C-alpha cells in the first residue's frame with residue numbers, strides 16, 4: 547500500500563497514462579502556443595499563453611502529486627521564491643529570513659523588497675524558533691540550509707508562526723519532496739528550485755510553489771499571470787521528463803552521499819563536515835525526525851582555501867560548478883561567493899556515479915590535495 551505521507555513514485559509515472567484516450571501519445575506533447583482557438587464566451591477555456599499552457603499543466607500535475615498539494619510552475623527557483631513575497635506582502639509587513647540560507651533570497655529582500663516598505667529580520671537556522679514569531683506576516687525557512695546544512699524544526703516553527711497569525715514558507719530545494727515534506731510538517735507554502743535535483747541534468751532552470759490552501763494557489767497563479775513570470779513550455783517539458791526519474795536519481799544520490807559522508811568523516815585530510823545522515827552530525831536527531839532521506843549534499847571542510855581548490859581541481863569525477871543536484875557530482879568552495887563559511891569549506895553535491903568509482907576519485911583527490 548502506498549504510504550499517504552509519501553508520494554508514490556509508481557503513481558507519478560502513470561498520472562498521465564491513466565487519463566489518455568485511445569491513440570493519444572503516452573509522453574506529453576510539447577505545446578508551444580500564445581493563442582488558443584477561442585470563439586465566443588472565453589470562460590473555462592485556455593485563453594492566452596501567459597495564463598495557460600498544457601505542458602505546464604502536465605508538469606504541475608506531477609509536482610502536485612509529489613507535494614500532495616496545488617503546484618504552480620515558475621521559470622526559476624528565484625521566481626518561485628519571489629512569488630509569495632510579492633503576492634502576499636504589503637508595506638509595513640515584517641518578514642523573518644534565515645541569515646545563513648541561500649544568499650540570493652536575502653539579496654531579493656534587501657535590494658528590492660525593502661524598498662517597498664517590507665521589513666526583514668534575520669536569524670540563524672539552528673535555533674530559528676528562539677525569539678518567537680509574534681508580529682511576522684511571513685516566516686521563510688530553509689532546512690537544511692544552503693550551504694551550511696543547518697537544520698531547524700519545521701513543525702515547531704510552522705506551529706509557532708501559525709499561532710502568531712503568520713505564513714510559513716519553506717524553501718525545500720536541498721531536499722525535494724522525496725527527501726522532506728514541509729507541508730506535512732505544517733508549512734503553508736513550499737517553494738523550490740527545480741533547477742537542482744528535479745531537473746537533474748544541469749540543463750534547465752525551473753521552480754515551483756506548492757500549497758494545500760486553494761486561496762494561496764490562486765493568488766500565486768494570479769501573481770504569475772499579472773507579472774508574466776512564466777516558464778517556457780520547452781523547459782516545462784524537460785522538467786516533466788526529468789521528474790519521471792527523480793526518485794531513481796535521488797535514491798542513488800542519497801545512498802552514495804551516505805557512503806561518501808561516512809568515509810570523509812574518517813579521512814585524515816578532512817577537518818570537519820556536515821551531513822545530516824551521520825549519527826555524529828549535530829542535527830542528526832532532528833533530521834531523523836523530519837527528513838525522509840538525508841539528502842545528497844555534504845559540507846566538507848579542508849585545511850585551507852588552497853587545499854579545497856586543489857581537491858576540487860584534482861578530482862576527475864567532480865565538476866567545479868556552482869549549483870547542485872545534477873547527475874554529475876559537483877563541488878564548490880563557497881567562500882568564493884562570500885558565504886559565512888570557512889575558506890576550506892566545500893559544498894559537495896553527490897550525483898549518480900556508482901559509489902565506489904566516485905569514492906576512489908574523491909579519495910585520490912583528497913590525498914593529492916594534502
Ligand SMILES: Cc1ncc(COP(=O)(O)O)c(C=O)c1O
Pocket residue numbers: 622623624625627648688692717719720738739740741742751752753869
Ligand atoms: C536553496 C536554494 N533556493 C533557491 C535557489 C534559486 O534557484 P534558481 O537558481 O533556480 O533560481 C537556489 C539556487 O542555488 C538554492 O540553492
